[in-house]
Amino acid sequence: MAAAVPIMVNDLTGKMGRAVADAVVARGADVCYLVPVAFSGEAKDPVTIGDVAVEIKSIRDGDPGAVLDDLKAKHPGLVVVDYTLPAAVNANADLYVKHAQPFVMGTTGGDRVKLLEDVATSGVPAVIAPQMGKQVVAFQAAMKLMATNFPGAFKGYTLTVTESHQSSKVDTSGTAKAIVESFNELGCGFDIKDAVLVRDVPTQIAPIPNGMGVPEEHILGHAFHTYRLTSPDNTVAFEFQHNVCGRSIYAEGTVDACLFLSSKMGEGCASEDCEAGKTLFDMIDVLREGGMVTN
Numbered sequence: 001m002a003a004a005v006p007i008m009v010n011d012l013t014g015k016m017g018r019a020v021a022d023a024v025v026a027r028g029a030d031v032c033y034l035v036p037v038a039f040s041g042e043a044k045d046p047v048t049i050g051d052v053a054v055e056i057k058s059i060r061d062g063d064p065g066a067v068l069d070d071l072k073a074k075h076p077g078l079v080v081v082d083y084t085l086p087a088a089v090n091a092n093a094d095l096y097v098k099h100a101q102p103f104v105m106g107t108t109g110g111d112r113v114k115l116l117e118d119v120a121t122s123g124v125p126a127v128i129a130p131q132m133g134k135q136v137v138a139f140q141a142a143m144k145l146m147a148t149n150f151p152g153a154f155k156g157y158t159l160t161v162t163e164s165h166q167s168s169k170v171d172t173s174g175t176a177k178a179i180v181e182s183f184n185e186l187g188c189g190f191d192i193k194d195a196v197l198v199r200d201v202p203t204q205i206a207p208i209p210n211g212m213g214v215p216e217e218h219i220l221g222h223a224f225h226t227y228r229l230t231s232p233d234n235t236v237a238f239e240f241q242h243n244v245c246g247r248s249i250y251a252e253g254t255v256d257a258c259l260f261l262s263s264k265m266g267e268g269c270a271s272e273d274c275e276a277g278k279t280l281f282d283m284i285d286v287l288r289e290g291g292m293v294t295n
């Protein structure tokens with residue numbers, strides 16, 4: 001039986017980091033375990049999750065690289081999870097790469113072209129994806145397949161994109177950005193800057209069609225997305241939605257991504273769909289390889 005995978009969650013005092021840390025502990029100590037150190041923006045009091053007291057260090061204090069090296073030595077096969085902020089994406093990835101530390105990056109935003117280029121070139125194993133929810137990733141993959149098989153199929157159609165998230169979210173949905181890439185290959189010519197971002201609570205709570213219909217208990221944690229396509233003469237319309245309440249779908253997907261990455265460390269991608277020696281993966285790779293074990 002494979003050894004339990006050690007997982008460091010940065011930042012487990014944030015909303016997603018906490019959800020992932022809970023999921024790591026819930027998955028069971030025979031599968032994976034939480035490393036008792038986490039990087040945050042600021043140093044904070046320790047946080048106890050299950051029976052692990054996690055020390056919260058500021059990533060800006062002292063030598064975070066030395067902390068990583070020490071953790072790697074103490075926890076062979078360490079996987080780092082990053083759910084921080086768009087402003088931290090590139091610097092955090094640089095840190096992990098510099099210390100040859102495999103990681104799963106769920107954080108959105110930052111300079112994505114640079115991120116993907118830097119990590120792919122480094123050869124450090126990583127899963128990077130703006131969306132970790134298995135069913136949403138399957139939808140994302142289906143749109144990508146449609147775009148590959150039928151490029152231009154929706155040429156002339158008008159696309160509108162509306163996304164609603166908790167008001168603390170600082171960026172445009174990374175998932176919408178990824179899915180719009182497929183719509184554009186289908187011929188829509190949509191500029192992501194035209195996406196409608198709903199962050200005000202009254203509109204979120206108001207019932208459809210005037211509001212988003214988000215259940216009040218999920219105002220602090222939801223991700224509702226609607227993509228609407230209309231034909232040039234307005235006689236044909238398509239609407240695609242993915243509406244998520246809470247964060248467990250992403251947390252479970254993230255743990256699955258860690259287990260997938262752990263199995264790939266030093267090996268590259270084994271399936272026929274993957275290039276040999278590949279070290280940078282996304283969640284579509286994880287899904288394709290059957291690496292997502294929970295619902």
Ligand SMILES: NC(=O)C1=CN([C@@H]2O[C@H](COP(=O)(O)OP(=O)(O)OC[C@H]3O[C@@H](n4cnc5c(N)ncnc54)[C@H](OP(=O)(O)O)[C@@H]3O)[C@@H](O)[C@H]2O)C=CC1
Pocket residue numbers: 010011013014015016017039040041042059083084085086088092105106107108109129130131132133168174250
């Ligand atoms: N891929 C996916 O499926 C999903 C991705 N996300 C993405 O995850 C990210 C985090 O979202 P969420 O948890 O809601 O945000 P939060 O604001 O709740 O958490 C962010 C945390 O990051 C900490 N932080 C800031 N800078 C750094 C740094 N350089 N290193 C380590 N920690 C840092 C902050 O700490 P402090 O306050 O001390 O600065 C804060 O605790 C967003 O980009 C979001 O879009 C969210 C859900 C799903």
Ligand SMILES: O=C(O)C1=N[C@H](C(=O)O)C[C@H](O)C1
Pocket residue numbers: 108130131165166169172173174175176222223
């Ligand atoms: O910040 C969030 O909450 C989410 N972020 C991701 C994104 O930007 O796509 C995934 C999901 O929408 C939740």
